[in-house]
Amino acid sequence: MNKSIIIVDDHKLFAQSLQILVNSFxxxxxxxxxxxxxxxxxxxEEGPGSPDIVLLDMRMPVMDGMQTMKWLKENHPEQKVLALTVDQEDESIIRMLRLGCRGYLLKDIDPEELEHALNAIDRTGYYSNKTISDALSREERQKKYEELTKREFEFLNLACSEKTYKAIADEMNLSPKTVENYRESLFQKLHVKSRVGLVIYAIKEGLMEV
Known part of the structure; x- marks a missing residue:
């Protein structure tokens, strides 16, 4: 049985093209x-049930992706959502992830990456692409998790907020350079490549609530 998808995007041509592409998978x-x-x-509110996955544009009139995620978190917290965005804006993406979004895609990705993302969310509940994270087994992730220091945990928790790195440095009473070192250490230990990757790791491992 096919997995049901709903597309939410105000650009009609893009949405129609996306529909044709997804239906070919x-x-x-x-x-x-x-x-x-x-x-x-x-x-x-009126329908018989929820779709398996929602492909949600972050920028729309009337009710945008952020507002939609807030409603979904309150009313359908288990709904799997994959955000669609034109620009990789860490703060907005982190906010979406904290609201329960399961991953994001840039709109100019290859069709193969979209298919991979849908399968990943269907299979594991989350999608993290190669620009965000290297693939690790759960056993490997657990081992890396156990290697983190108390201060690295503190930094990870703050990195999952919407604070800037400067604000994180101020809160931890550290220099910006030391905070950069913590960030690079976590990137290496957890095999992630960006701040968004850290947030997805923390959510998947239950280190923060969404």
Whole structure:
């Protein structure tokens, strides 16, 4: 049975092209396409059930991706959502992840990456691409997790907030350079490549609540 997909994007041409692409993937089918979060909310309130995955544009009129995620967290916290964005803005993406989003994709990705992302979210609940994280088994992740120092845990917790690195340095009473060293150490230990990767790691390992 095909996994049901809902696309929420206000760019009609992009949404239609995305629908055709997703429908070409084995095991997936787009059931509905909506142009903003308000339409999605209405559908979920009136519809018979939730889709397996929502592909959600972050920037839309009426009700954007952030507002939609806030509603979903309160009303459908188990809903799997993959964010779609034009620009990689760490603060916005981290905010989306904290609201329960399971990953994000830049809109100019290759079709193969989209298919991989859908399968990853369906299979594991999350999607983390190669620009975010290297693949590690759960056993390897647990080993890396046990190697973290108390201060690295403190930094990881703060990195999962919306604070800037300067604000994190001030809160930890450290120099910006020392904070950079903590960041690079965590990147190496956890096999991630960005701050977003740290947040996804923390969520998957239950180190922070969404």
């Amino acid at each position: 084995d095991g997936f089918h787009v059931d509905h396409v909506f142009k903003n979060g308000e339409e999605l909310v209405k559908h979920l």
